[in-house]
């Protein structure tokens with residue numbers, strides 16, 4: 001095995017680190033505490049470097065950053081705690097449109113996505129379908145040259161700041177559920193769309209979106225009629241490695257070390273000198289190294305052009321489950337002060353320990369729950385019988 | 389970056405897989421339970437050249453990197469082989485780097501004699517619970533600032549233990565000093581790291597096999613009219629277990645590479661991989677044993693052999709709690725100075 005990155009990727013790592021030092025200011029990080037997990041300015045600066053376009057595969061006309069360079073960039077941004085959700089969505093949708101979209105979509109959407117001017121949100125989940133995403137009920141019906149859409153989506157994150165939604169709809173109810181789905185890219189300003197906030201126990205907000213006789217032209221359809229599952233698969237394919245989620249813990253660990261080093265217990269000892277604290281910190285650092293092994297493996301597979309599946313599920317499962325455990329440990333180890341909210345006087349490291357504790361549970365839910373990951377591993381890797 | 393075995397490595401793996409299949413079947417593991425060592429299998433291993441494979445060529449060794457040793461270590465774990473491959477490899481490398489002209493070297497390169505390493509701190513001229521101590525011809529221990537080599541002890545007696553290991557105390561009375569000073573002690577610690585990293589790889593092989601055994605059982609045992617492997621409770625337990633084992637696969641092989649390349653990260657990654665792999669292997673064996681139901685507890689079923697070794701093999705290094713603190717001192721700051 002060879003664990004070294006090629007020189008170009010290591011040089012790129014240096015460049016990304018310098019970019020982070022310059023642009024990932026405290027203001028950028030704290031802006032994401034206001035409910036929106038996106039920072040336009042930071043996003044635009046990444047786009048200006050050409051890194052969004054760079055991430056799009058070169059055979060689709062992208063900027064030809066290699067899979068390993070992308071992995072390095074995503075790793076460094078996550079280690080630094082940068083807001084990258086919007087970036088992931090932009091890269092994924094641009095790639096899907098370039099591979100499977102019509103000319104209208106390629107011309108109207110892709111340049112704006114890759115220049116960082118516009119954002120798109122994912123509209124898969126509904127009130128009654130989440131893990132069973134193919135059970136979507138939002139209806140799209142053809143009326144002359146137009147489509148009429150009716151239904152509701154849940155958890156349409158970033159829809160309130162995005163211009164579009166990648167919308168999963170049902171166009172056929174007479175066939176098995178996977179075979180009657182069609183995707184559209186719908187401009188969110190179209191009349192009949194309503195966006196309502198969904199607040200969470202974390203600092204992030206999401207949305208419920210409502211579609212009431214929304215009329216759009218056929219040029220907004222992506223993929224074949226009833227061929228939506230192909231688009232879903234393509235989106236998942238491009239999401240691998242780009243969506244992040246491999247390194248949720250390092251910003252928390254760094255923050256806690258900073259706190260523990262300068263904070264005394266009532267008996268005058270430093271928190272960081274407590275052997276229990278030290279063991280848990282080492283355990284957390286080990287988990288991060290395990291995540292690194294998983295992340296480098298998926299980057300390696302991507303660089304070989306291998307379509308991986310279960311490997312991604314294992315990465316996501318391990319990273320999110322260990323992060324949830326860490327967030328609990330660090331809150332305990334910060335003591336009662338650890339409970340204090342962002343910006344509260346006396347809150348350790350500005351309150352980020354509470355923030356991570358609040359945020360961590362969603363990481364084992366969104367993007368495929370831990371249970372779904374375990375199903376996929378049991379079936380795909382261990383060959384156990386399907387239970388659904 | 390290339391995270392699979394290359395074609396040469398795959399060929400080596402094939403050769404050794406055949407070796408372990410014929411010489412370390414689970415029946416052979418069982419027949420050597422009382423000695424923790426299969427003499428005949430070791431003699432066959434000697435014929436393959438494996439004992440000297442990672443020793444330098446100028447002393448007659450195979451000159452292979454530690455990563456090649458890891459291929460064999462993985463199989464040692466998979467087959468829970470009663471062979472002191474890892475101890476011999478790291479102790480011989482240690483002696484070869486400190487005293488390349490030592491009389492014992494040729495016999496260690498060939499594997500005619502077996503070497504091991506005292507992992508516990510020595511007390512009162514004794515190395516306690518030496519891995520392979522009941523069968524090793526030569527044991528290297530660190531005594532203060534000196535590295536000493538004990539050989540030819542007649543009073544060795546095996547101490548029965550959790551994992552059927554050939555553990556024994558070894559007297560250091562009259563042991564020969566082979567090197568002294570900071571650099572020598574540092575080299576000894578490096579050998580411990582090599583042991584940890586290769587043990588982590590072996591535990592990965594062990595854990596993977598433990599899951600395989602359980603999954604195979606779950607695909608043939610029926611309860612409530614269905615295969616137990618169709619119960620999601622079992623599926624999720626197996627999925628979590630294999631995820632830990634795969635995590636330990638990447639981390640332990642990265643640790644071996646880091647040691648091979650003399651990276652600064654080698655020592656800490658070896659310790660981290662070792663600690664992680666120890667837990668992953670035990671979790672995997674424990675899950676698999678649980679999913680055998682009562683049979684898992686029966687002597688007759690193999691999973692208990694894995695379960696006991698998953699705990700016993702790494703514990704030869706000592707209390708993991710102590711090791712966590714050592715790694716903490718390598719990676720973490722201490723309290724405020726100002």
Ligand SMILES: Cc1cc2nc3c(=O)[nH]c(=O)nc-3n(C[C@H](O)[C@H](O)[C@H](O)COP(=O)(O)OP(=O)(O)OC[C@H]3O[C@@H](n4cnc5c(N)ncnc54)[C@H](O)[C@@H]3O)c2cc1C
Pocket residue numbers: 121122123124125128129130131132154155156157158200204206362365366367368369370371372375388
């Ligand atoms: C903050 C946030 C942001 C999100 N952003 C988006 C977004 O931008 N776009 C979008 O489309 N979606 C988004 N989601 C939705 C997310 O993907 C879903 O919440 C997730 O897929 C789970 O679906 P569900 O919530 O309907 O739970 P359910 O599917 O109802 O699951 C409930 C429980 O049952 C378990 N379960 C379900 N099926 C199985 C099974 N087969 N085997 C075992 N256990 C099972 C689940 O693991 C879970 O524990 C977001 C969610 C959150 C919380």
